[in-house]
Amino acid sequence: MAKEPIKEELLQSISYKAPKTFWMDTPAQIKPGMFCWGAKAKSLNVVGMPNARDWNPLDEDWKLPENWQEILIEGLRERLDKYRSLRLFLDICVRCGACADKCHFYIGTGDPKNMPVVRGELMRSIYRKYFTTPGKVFGKLAGARELDLQVLKEWWTYFFQCTECRRCSVFCPYGIDHAEITIAGRELLNLLGLNIEWIQGPVSNCYMKGNHLGLEPQTIVSNVEFMVDDIETLTGIRINPTFNRKGAEILFVTPSGDLFADPGTYTCMGYLMLFHELGLDYTWSTYASEGGNFGFFTSNEMAKRLNSKIYAEAKRLGVKWILGGECGHMWRLVHQYMDTWNGPAGFLEVPKSPITGTVFDNAKSTKMTHIIEFTADLIKHGKLKLDPSRNDHLKVTFHDSCNTARGMGVFEEPRHVLKNICRNFYEMPRETIKEQTFCCGSGSGLNAGEDMELRLRGGLARANAVKYVHDKHGVNMLANICAIDRASLTTSMNYWVPGVTVAGVHELVANALVMTGEKKRETDLRGEPLPAPEDQTSVSARAVAQPEGEKAGGEANV
Amino acid sequence: MDLKDFLAEKRSAVLERWLDYVLQTYPAQTSKMLRSGQNRFTNPVGKIISDSLGAVYDEVVRHLGHKGSEPEEDSLSGFLENIIKVRAVQDFTASGALGFIFWLKKAVREEAEKCGACREVPFCRQMMEFDSLVDRLALGAFDFFMQCREKIYELKAAEVRDHTFRLLQQANLIIEKKEGEHGEEH
Ligand code: SF4
Numbered sequence: 248m249a250k251e252p253i254k255e256e257l258l259q260s261i262s263y264k265a266p267k268t269f270w271m272d273t274p275a276q277i278k279p280g281m282f283c284w285g286a287k288a289k290s291l292n293v294v295g296m297p298n299a300r301d302w303n304p305l306d307e308d309w310k311l312p313e314n315w316q317e318i319l320i321e322g323l324r325e326r327l328d329k330y331r332s333l334r335l336f337l338d339i340c341v342r343c344g345a346c347a348d349k350c351h352f353y354i355g356t357g358d359p360k361n362m363p364v365v366r367g368e369l370m371r372s373i374y375r376k377y378f379t380t381p382g383k384v385f386g387k388l389a390g391a392r393e394l395d396l397q398v399l400k401e402w403w404t405y406f407f408q409c410t411e412c413r414r415c416s417v418f419c420p421y422g423i424d425h426a427e428i429t430i431a432g433r434e435l436l437n438l439l440g441l442n443i444e445w446i447q448g449p450v451s452n453c454y455m456k457g458n459h460l461g462l463e464p465q466t467i468v469s470n471v472e473f474m475v476d477d478i479e480t481l482t483g484i485r486i487n488p489t490f491n492r493k494g495a496e497i498l499f500v501t502p503s504g505d506l507f508a509d510p511g512t513y514t515c516m517g518y519l520m521l522f523h524e525l526g527l528d529y530t531w532s533t534y535a536s537e538g539g540n541f542g543f544f545t546s547n548e549m550a551k552r553l554n555s556k557i558y559a560e561a562k563r564l565g566v567k568w569i570l571g572g573e574c575g576h577m578w579r580l581v582h583q584y585m586d587t588w589n590g591p592a593g594f595l596e597v598p599k600s601p602i603t604g605t606v607f608d609n610a611k612s613t614k615m616t617h618i619i620e621f622t623a624d625l626i627k628h629g630k631l632k633l634d635p636s637r638n639d640h641l642k643v644t645f646h647d648s649c650n651t652a653r654g655m656g657v658f659e660e661p662r663h664v665l666k667n668i669c670r671n672f673y674e675m676p677r678e679t680i681k682e683q684t685f686c687c688g689s690g691s692g693l694n695a696g697e698d699m700e701l702r703l704r705g706g707l708a709r710a711n712a713v714k715y716v717h718d719k720h721g722v723n724m725l726a727n728i729c730a731i732d733r734a735s736l737t738t739s740m741n742y743w744v745p746g747v748t749v750a751g752v753h754e755l756v757a758n759a760l761v762m763t764g765e766k767k768r769e770t771d772l773r774g775e776p777l778p779a780p781e782d783q784t785s786v787s788a789r790a791v792a793q794p795e796g797e798k799a800g801g802e803a804n805v
Numbered sequence: 806m807d808l809k810d811f812l813a814e815k816r817s818a819v820l821e822r823w824l825d826y827v828l829q830t831y832p833a834q835t836s837k838m839l840r841s842g843q844n845r846f847t848n849p850v851g852k853i854i855s856d857s858l859g860a861v862y863d864e865v866v867r868h869l870g871h872k873g874s875e876p877e878e879d880s881l882s883g884f885l886e887n888i889i890k891v892r893a894v895q896d897f898t899a900s901g902a903l904g905f906i907f908w909l910k911k912a913v914r915e916e917a918e919k920c921g922a923c924r925e926v927p928f929c930r931q932m933m934e935f936d937s938l939v940d941r942l943a944l945g946a947f948d949f950f951m952q953c954r955e956k957i958y959e960l961k962a963a964e965v966r967d968h969t970f971r972l973l974q975q976a977n978l979i980i981e982k983k984e985g986e987h988g989e990e991h
């Protein structure tokens with residue numbers, strides 16, 4: 248066989264070398280697998296967004312209004328005046344590069360335009376050109392450039408390749424937060440009808456029906472009833488949750504993904520079981536039926552509009568305070584924006600746990616408490632009877648969601664809960680958790696199907712740390728407190744670390760929760776057999792010493 | 806010089822060359838980043854690439870001159886799985902993602918040329934065996950690459966299913982009821 252020629256041919260044909268051009272001279276490429284479909288006319292129309300039309304990002308012609316440049320520049324001007332932080336972030340970057348390799352998208356794609364500093368330059372170069380004297384005079388020499396169609400397409404490509412996770416801001420000596428630049432960038436793109444359908448669809452559904460998928464009230468009720476049936480099979484206990492009940496003490500709001508998407512449904516069963524066991528006076532709402540808010544990935548105005556239903560419903564039902572389910576961006580909004588947008592909710596009371604009497608002062612203004620804080624407080628006061636051995640088949644690690652971790656500083660509560668409900672808990676390495684946590688890769692409305700390659704690249708850094716604890720300790724369960732994580736990490740694990748499943752913390756809480764009058768549990772919430780009885784007894788003895796104020800035994804009444 | 810000894814002696818030089826070629830497939834700033842600091846958590850791609858190349862290299866050397874049965878393709882390409890998984894989702898065509906395997910031949914030859922080893926007859930004969938090992942490696946790698954690509958499509962389908970599982974379940978129930986009630990299919 249003539250080996251040499253073949254080899255030479257191969258060597259020549261595979262000389263893939265990356266472009267060496269400066270980023271400004273390298274046009275963005277919109278490639279299948281890396282972008283999401285453009286927002287449809289009907290979804291844009293529902294909420295009165297401008298330039299509603301069907302369009303395809305792969306087409307040359309994006310059907311833009313004639314004066315699109317003017318709209319964008321004026322839009323930028325307005326936002327520079329409105330958001331001091333934006334102007335500051337555009338002004339003060341010294342291009343030191345400390346943030347460059349901190350973005351999971353840069354780590355995974357290797358595309359320099361995913362370096363946070365370059366993502367910032369996408370907008371900064373336009374800012375310089377139209378709003379600063381050196382930029383106007385020296386143009387490219389001063390890092391400025393004209394706003395043309397190529398730049399617009401670049402904006403669209405890369406502002407939808409940032410999950411607004413804020414990891415970069417942790418490492419910037421000036422605290423420059425590229426999430427804010429992306430948020431502003433997307434807001435501006437929305438002035439031209441350039442949203443993605445994966446965001447716009449849920450936004451319009453949420454506006455019309457109260458949740459992302461557009462579930463009707465009866466569907467919500469029957470979904471919950473489905474879970475109630477499953478809980479009865481598992482525990483022998485019939486739970487009777489209420490919906491839209493006026494006069495309940497607490498309104499419970501959770502991301503709608505928990506109602507219909509596995510594995511979120513198991514988390515939802517967890518809430519139901521916990522609330523039943525506590526005898527909590529709470530109600531679900533079929534109108535404020537979405538904790539998530541894709542409006543936040545569209546514009547500040549839209550986020551505010553969609554968020555307002557939560558207080559409106561709390562008022563209508565006359566509840567005292569609001570408890571929220573496991574979600575990520577929902578909490579960033581509650582924590583950082585809700586009060587300014589739609590508060591202060593003077594008609595509500597400061598959340599107070601009816602079980603422990605703890606007053607959640609941190610929610611003094613919003614009147615809304617995260618369920619992980621609520622449950623951590625219950626455990627701290629020894630109010631739950633727990634049998635952690637029922638999670639002995641799981642080796643658990645915890646993924647800090649960007650929004651709860653960097654957006655509101657929730658670090659210890661989920662860990663406190665996890666350490667009390669399971670006995671095999673392993674942390675991922677320090678540089679990948681808490682404030683340094685890596686994004687799942689699919690946040691900020693990028694969890695579509697069509698951009699799967701982008702998501703897998705973006706999820707690599709997180710998955711890589713999971714793989715480490717999986718290989719080292721046999722970790723097989725990735726716990727988290729975010730609905731998008733539950734869906735997207737499941738996919739990411741499937742690719743990067745097969746053998747690791749994903750669960751909301753409250754699914755594991757419910758596994759361990761010993762409920763009054765329950766029958767002996769044979770399986771966990773997913774129908775997986777519990778560890779063999781002999782193992783269970785031996786582990787039980789160990790287990791019970793752990794949580795404070797726990798009684799020994801931990802075995803259910805039969 | 807015996808090829809095996811040569812490869813053992815020149816391990817770091819050859820690997821360095823090979824790594825260079827692989828990193829050239831990334832933009833300049835990125836290849837610098839991938840090379841810099843080898844924290845496996847903050848620079849996972851860089852670490853995966855350099856670890857994989859090293860492991861594959863050692864495995865090829867181990868198999869070299871191995872008398873008796875040929876090494877399993879699987880075991881050989883298994884060392885490449887981590888890096889291929891990464892490149893299968895990165896911005897490459899199949900040949901772009903996998904071509905780097907063949908550059909091992911190039912790296913070895915260039916290093917051998919430098920010290921004149923490649924002009925010796927036994928060395929050349931061994932080189933043929935080495936080449937065929939690399940080819941086998943590439944074939945196995947190609948299979949794995951295809952598996953990764955298929956997996957990506959599977960994941961998309963699985964998400965659609967999981968995202969709407971309960972709703973589908975209900976829809977089925979409704980159909981069942983209807984069928985029961987009316988005794989006919991709609
Ligand atoms: S770390 Fe901050 S100042 Fe340095 S390049 Fe990044 S954004 Fe600019």
Ligand code: SF4
Pocket residue numbers: 349350351352361362363366408409410411412413414415416424425426429
């Ligand atoms: S906010 Fe997150 S995704 Fe966006 S540039 Fe910063 S690190 Fe990257």
